Amino acid sequence: MPNAPDLEKLKSVLDGIATRYAGEAERGDVADYIPELADVSLNHFGIAVAPLQGAPLLAGDAEVAFSIQSISKVFGLTVALERVGATLWRRVGREPSGDPFNSIVQLESERGKPRNPFINPGAIVVADVILGNAKPGDPEEPVLDLCRYLAEDPSITVDEAVFQSEVATGHRNRALAYFMQAEGNLEGEVPEVVKSYFRQCSIAMSCRQLAMAGRFLAAGGQGAAADHAAVTPERARRINALMMTCGCYDASGEVAFRIGLPCKSGVGGGILAIAPGIAAIAAWCPGLDDKGNSRLALAAIEELSREMGWSVF
Numbered sequence: 001m002p003n004a005p006d007l008e009k010l011k012s013v014l015d016g017i018a019t020r021y022a023g024e025a026e027r028g029d030v031a032d033y034i035p036e037l038a039d040v041s042l043n044h045f046g047i048a049v050a051p052l053q054g055a056p057l058l059a060g061d062a063e064v065a066f067s068i069q070s071i072s073k074v075f076g077l078t079v080a081l082e083r084v085g086a087t088l089w090r091r092v093g094r095e096p097s098g099d100p101f102n103s104i105v106q107l108e109s110e111r112g113k114p115r116n117p118f119i120n121p122g123a124i125v126v127a128d129v130i131l132g133n134a135k136p137g138d139p140e141e142p143v144l145d146l147c148r149y150l151a152e153d154p155s156i157t158v159d160e161a162v163f164q165s166e167v168a169t170g171h172r173n174r175a176l177a178y179f180m181q182a183e184g185n186l187e188g189e190v191p192e193v194v195k196s197y198f199r200q201c202s203i204a205m206s207c208r209q210l211a212m213a214g215r216f217l218a219a220g221g222q223g224a225a226a227d228h229a230a231v232t233p234e235r236a237r238r239i240n241a242l243m244m245t246c247g248c249y250d251a252s253g254e255v256a257f258r259i260g261l262p263c264k265s266g267v268g269g270g271i272l273a274i275a276p277g278i279a280a281i282a283a284w285c286p287g288l289d290d291k292g293n294s295r296l297a298l299a300a301i302e303e304l305s306r307e308m309g310w311s312v313f
């Protein structure tokens with residue numbers, strides 16, 4: 001459904017949302033299991049929309065960088081698919097988990113094969129695949145490199161304080177990785193694989209940068225290039241399908257019901273949403289709901305999708 005949005009209407013919807021959400025009292029709670037994230041002010045709210053052509057539209061704190069956390073799993077998956085294609089699916093599934101993002105329960109009953117690439121163990125396997133299939137000349141941090149390329153912004157970096165905070169407290173992720181190693185589903189050494197996973201989670205981007213970085217998924221893969229990650233229309237469609245079914249963990253069904261767009265959330269409070277053929281949307285407010293998704297970012301994307309008629313259903 002290629003469709004240039006009515007930019008005037010879009011701008012006024014975004015401004016209305018940002019004004020109302022700046023004063024909203026019910027904001028959820030910051031993630032405090034990563035200490036560095038607990039220090040981010042709940043008062044932030046930003047939103048950006050990148051239509052297929054032209055500059056992104058911004059409202060609120062759309063230029064303030066935040067920790068993208070699990071949203072990096074979309075870019076990690078894109079790199080891994082470029083490196084190994086469909087063989088990736090031998091090691092990670094494509095089904096919603098119905099469990100929290102860091103749950104270890106399913107891994108045991110399913111012999112170390114994570115349900116999907118958007119829960120932590122799935123993303124750790126994806127990081128292992130990327131490390132294990134590096135070619136000479138590949139960038140040292142391919143996920144960061146892809147984000148910079150897609151957002152057309154070389155200034156994007158890893159937030160070192162968040163990274164250190166994850167290393168210091170990420171015992172559960174190490175447990176998931178060791179468990180998968182025991183089941184033969186991890187090729188690299190756990191400290192190295194988990195480090196690479198923590199670094200991608202610690203990438204900091206603003207809503208503007210994130211919407212730009214996600215735009216290739218609204219554009220049937222166009223905008224990604226072979227030297228970074230070639231994305232065919234079919235691959236873009238599949239990444240979107242996974243975002244729709246698995247992108248918000250055990251709230252993915254509820255998000256599809258409310259918003260009707262492929263979404264990927266992170267515990268930094270960001271959400272990337274894709275309106276296929278139209279635009280990529282990034283919203284951010286650090287307060288989370290009980291499933292680990294940003295309360296106001298979800299509400300904002302829900303409102304935007306309804307106002308603009310962007311649901312895929």
Ligand code: GLN
Nearest residue numbers: 069070101120201266267
């Ligand atoms: N770095 C976080 C973790 O591994 C990412 C989780 C998330 O954003 N859902 O726990």
